[in-house]
């Protein structure tokens with residue numbers, strides 16, 4: 492039995508995680524590459540579902556973490572620490588906003604956005620107590636807490652976890668008329684992913700997101716952008732909404748904000764919205780801790796140069812061009828933006844899972860989603876040569 496096989500058997504026997512992982516056991520990593528427990532190397536074309544935008548063990552992020560580990564890692568929330576103010580100021584500035592509420596995971600940040608929108612609805616908009624409604628899209632993925640799965644349309648994510656949290660209405664993604672019909676006097680927010688990642692990298696029709704912005708403005712409803720996966724450089728801009736010229740009322744961020752080093756998430760908004768909280772009404776033991784702030788500050792500094800967004804834009808154009816060439820054959824459709832693609836393959840060529848396994852055998856890691864779709868999202872530090880090599884493996888795995 493190889494080391495990998497032994498470790499897989501132990502994980503399967505002892506863990507209740509059920510992520511349908513591919514049979515590879517990663518033991519170390521660097522940049523866009525990972526090495527398994529038996530010493531085989533793989534090009535990581537999934538990048539922690541966009542949590543590793545800056546690559547594995549990015550030296551600047553590791554240095555920032557190490558420096559902070561030597562100073563202070565956690566304080567009681569009863570005290571200030573010297574990285575917190577800086578972090579809030581710089582993240583707010585990056586988002587063109589005023590206030591930041593830090594959390595740890597993406598789901599916690601989405602929960603925070605839901606609570607904030609409800610509180611804003613009662614305190615500012617004047618919605619009658621207990622009546623606040625949030626409109627969401629079908630096929631969404633915002634996390635896995637009980638409230639969030641309450642407004643999921645994915646039976647796998649939802650089944651057996653009821654009773655469900657009320658207060659949400661689900662409309663078809665990309666359908667502005669349906670959204671308009673769902674928004675009423677008691678609606679406090681529309682919560683959307685600007686590009687739906689887990690659903691298969693679904694890009695809404697042109698004009699939809701500006702339409703949502705106009706509608707929410709005119710009806711005094713908050714537009715909440717869940718940019719946990721689409722944000723922080725992935726699409727070739729700091730935020731996916733930038734491509735549409737849209738500024739939301741609230742950003743929900745996570746994943747790459749922690750640079751693949753520590754979990755960091757945040758809700759970023761205006762003083763009018765996030766100012767609804769009084770001390771003690773919301774928070775988290777680890778939210779905004781010194782280590783998280785130190786790493787996130789380095790992430791923000793890296794994004795401020797625009798270098799990673801530019802790489803994602805240029806390499807993304809190349810990726811989409813190359814994938815476009817494959818359409819019509821084994822590839823049915825390619826969607827996405829920047830270094831992010833959902834690739835639908837002809838089911839005659841197998842399932843997304845089978846293709847992911849074939850790619851794994853060829854030294855490339857991707858992940859299937861929904862039947863015959865795979866997702867490609869390499870770290871933004873991937874070289875053009877490595878990307879081309881990964882694409883060659885895809886062509887080969889699809890049968891040449």
Ligand SMILES: Cc1ncc(COP(=O)(O)O)c(C=O)c1O
Nearest residue numbers: 596597598632633634717719720
């Ligand atoms: C758009 C979006 N929102 C929220 C989440 C949940 O984040 P986390 O897994 O950190 O809770 C994810 C995770 O994939 C996501 O893609």
